[in-house]
Amino acid sequence: xxxxxxxxxxxxxxxxxxxxxxxxxxxxxxxxxxxxxxxxxxxxxxxxxxxxxxxxxxxxxxxxxxxxxxxxxxxxxxxxxxxxxxxxxxxxxxxxxxxxxxxxxxxxxxxxxxxxxxxxxxxxxxxxxxxxxxxxxxxxxxxxxxxxxxxxxxxxxxxxxxxxxxxxxxxxxxxxxxxxxxxxxxxxxxxxxxxxxxxxxxxxxxxxxxxxxxxxxxxxxxxxxxxxxxxxxxxxxxxxxxxxxxxxxxxxxxxxxxxxxxxxxxxxxxxxxxxxxxxxxxxxxxxxxxxxxxxxxxxxxxxxxxxxxxxxxxxxxxxxxxxxxxxxxxxxxxxxxxxxxxxxxxxxxxxxxxxxxxxxxxxxxxxxxxxxxxxxxxxxxxxxxxxxxxxxxxxxxxxxxxxxxxxxxx
Numbered sequence: 001x002x003x004x005x006x007x008x009x010x011x012x013x014x015x016x017x018x019x020x021x022x023x024x025x026x027x028x029x030x031x032x033x034x035x036x037x038x039x040x041x042x043x044x045x046x047x048x049x050x051x052x053x054x055x056x057x058x059x060x061x062x063x064x065x066x067x068x069x070x071x072x073x074x075x076x077x078x079x080x081x082x083x084x085x086x087x088x089x090x091x092x093x094x095x096x097x098x099x100x101x102x103x104x105x106x107x108x109x110x111x112x113x114x115x116x117x118x119x120x121x122x123x124x125x126x127x128x129x130x131x132x133x134x135x136x137x138x139x140x141x142x143x144x145x146x147x148x149x150x151x152x153x154x155x156x157x158x159x160x161x162x163x164x165x166x167x168x169x170x171x172x173x174x175x176x177x178x179x180x181x182x183x184x185x186x187x188x189x190x191x192x193x194x195x196x197x198x199x200x201x202x203x204x205x206x207x208x209x210x211x212x213x214x215x216x217x218x219x220x221x222x223x224x225x226x227x228x229x230x231x232x233x234x235x236x237x238x239x240x241x242x243x244x245x246x247x248x249x250x251x252x253x254x255x256x257x258x259x260x261x262x263x264x265x266x267x268x269x270x271x272x273x274x275x276x277x278x279x280x281x282x283x284x285x286x287x288x289x290x291x292x293x294x295x296x297x298x299x300x301x302x303x304x305x306x307x308x309x310x311x312x313x314x315x316x317x318x319x320x321x322x323x324x325x326x327x328x329x330x331x332x333x334x335x336x337x338x339x340x341x342x343x344x345x346x347x348x349x350x351x352x353x354x355x356x357x358x359x360x361x362x363x364x365x366x367x368x369x370x371x372x373x374x375x376x377x378x379x380x381x382x383x384x385x386x387x388x389x390x391x392x393x394x395x396x397x398x399x400x401x402x403x404x405x406x407x408x409x410x
Contacts, residue, residue, distance in 0.1 A: 043092050053089040129156050145246045151304030155367050159250060171253040172244035176237055179283060182225040183233050197228040197281065197344060203410035209268045209280040212409040214395050220268040224283035228331060228344060232282055235324040240287045243294050255363050262384060263289025263355040267348030269391035276404050278345035284324065288352030291317060293360025325349050341407035359384055
């Protein structure tokens, strides 16, 4: 039967033609059997032996006969719920429960899906995902990622059953590889690998943000591909890969890319507002958005997060962030090699953290839900859009109104 609000071809929906909307109940009690006559006749049609059970194969035939377009992975999870004894048979009560649930499910990210599982009072399997044995290397990796990022067992199980490495986590890998290629190119060109920023030709690149070049809009994003030196690139790459890749595997490139790019743009705009004479380089805005969102998600779901050594690993992440931020602060106030142009700013880190603790947390908290249905997402996104708009007007008018003396163009 087609997904959506109206399914005219289903006898179960026809029984509710008077306008009563079937919902997934807000309790863990067994769903009522009513309407008895319609659902029982439908069940009996697929149980000609009157055994009190229908096979999972026959239930699939029922779905196909009514044009069901439910995601196949989601269907497998729901069938596992209904087939509690794992014997390939579905009793009448579970049949009723399952039909009710499926009538409420929409596309992939659906709040009803999680509610249906959590409030059904059943688990997908008797043992937790961590206790499963005989898994291959790729399955163990997926399980590890699930426990690293998701706080609920039902989400971990759903992710484990549905993830197929298609598409792979390409976005973070592509950004990281591009950063490495750009760094090696300028390392060879400048003949310098540590503190490249001290080279007189470093800021002449078309990539870094410079206040004298702020009219070139691409620089508000392209600065992430330039790094002060191998020490700067190494720390950012480590955090970007260790946190960003697992998050992209779970939440997808679109969501993680949204958080990352919002952090990048917030970083450069924050510098243009709070540190108006300084240039910006490095991917710290995007990296700090992802890492701070992930750490906040871990703290907010501390009891549910089952990753190993989480306190130690969280402490290590904070140490890495502090070291990188301390390096950026030191470099900013270190006497510049070519005054009066100051060294790159550290404010982009703070812009990334602000995005991670607001917009990023909402994205990571809503794994199976659709973001456009979350009011908190729209609140934070509206605040972010307002900040971007104010930043644009600030860059257009504030420098001349405040008579800011900018360093010469590189």
